[in-house]
Amino acid sequence: MKTWAKVGIGCLVVLVLACIISAAVFFFAGGWVKNKIKSATGDIAEMGKSAAVINKLNADYPFTPPADGEVNESRLQAYISVCNEAKPAVDAYGAWIKSHQGQEHGKLSDVKEAVTHMGAAARAIGDALKSQRMSPKEFSWIGRTMDEASREQPADTMTEGQRQLIKVLEAQINDPSISEAARNNLKQQIAQLKAGAGESTPPSHNAELYKRYEDQLKACRLGPYGEILMGSMAAQGTAH
Numbered sequence: 001m002k003t004w005a006k007v008g009i010g011c012l013v014v015l016v017l018a019c020i021i022s023a024a025v026f027f028f029a030g031g032w033v034k035n036k037i038k039s040a041t042g043d044i045a046e047m048g049k050s051a052a053v054i055n056k057l058n059a060d061y062p063f064t065p066p067a068d069g070e071v072n073e074s075r076l077q078a079y080i081s082v083c084n085e086a087k088p089a090v091d092a093y094g095a096w097i098k099s100h101q102g103q104e105h106g107k108l109s110d111v112k113e114a115v116t117h118m119g120a121a122a123r124a125i126g127d128a129l130k131s132q133r134m135s136p137k138e139f140s141w142i143g144r145t146m147d148e149a150s151r152e153q154p155a156d157t158m159t160e161g162q163r164q165l166i167k168v169l170e171a172q173i174n175d176p177s178i179s180e181a182a183r184n185n186l187k188q189q190i191a192q193l194k195a196g197a198g199e200s201t202p203p204s205h206n207a208e209l210y211k212r213y214e215d216q217l218k219a220c221r222l223g224p225y226g227e228i229l230m231g232s233m234a235a236q237g238t239a240h
Contacts, residue, residue: 054126054136057129057134057135061134061135061138063134069145071205075134078134079132080213080217086121086125086128086226089123090226092120093121094224094226096117100114125226125230146206149206152206166194170186
């Protein structure tokens with residue numbers, strides 16, 4: 001294990017190794033070491049309970065993405081609530097990982113601390129999901145869909161020449177010497193130019209939704225370590 005970032009991905013390996021070590025020290029080590037092992041493996045066992053909670057959430061709140069691919073606004077609000085509720089524990093887990101990045105070896109107390117932070121983050125996410133009646137699968141889908149919507153660009157095939165022509169026509173509209181009929185004709189020409197160039201193509205439902213909630217979504221992001229946890233949780237929903 002080269003970095004502590006791998007703790008989040010390799011927790012099952014740690015669990016197996018901890019169990020083997022526990023069996024060995026039971027026969028060969030003193031009470032102090034056995035107590036340390038018991039403490040660390042106890043925290044890993046708590047993570048197993050968190051995994052069971054996640055499986056139950058996927059079973060209790062099954063989710064299938066809608067055929068039209070549109071995010072329901074009330075579910076987006078629930079998604080934001082989950083993020084805000086879980087963020088403190090997830091941020092603490094991420095901060096611990098960053099503080100141990102680059103360490104080649106860690107003491108047993110480091111393993112225990114890493115698992116403790118990871119377990120707290122997983123429990124916080126599970127509790128937040130449950131309060132909003134949301135499965136990890138739905139949460140992950142909403143997150144991915146909003147990320148895609150944030151990158152959506154309105155269709156615009158207007159050339160620079162067309163833009164300049166529109167500016168000329170708009171200037172003529174403001175000329176007080178022209179008749180009302182001529183002004184209306186200019187407005188129609190501008191509308192036709194914009195429509196033909198695709199400038200008037202409306203944004204998608206998801207893009208509009210993202211725009212309305214952009215500040216809240218940016219503020220409550222769980223970050224890369226939260227995404228790792230949520231990704232593994234959502235994966236469990238498809239594997240059971």
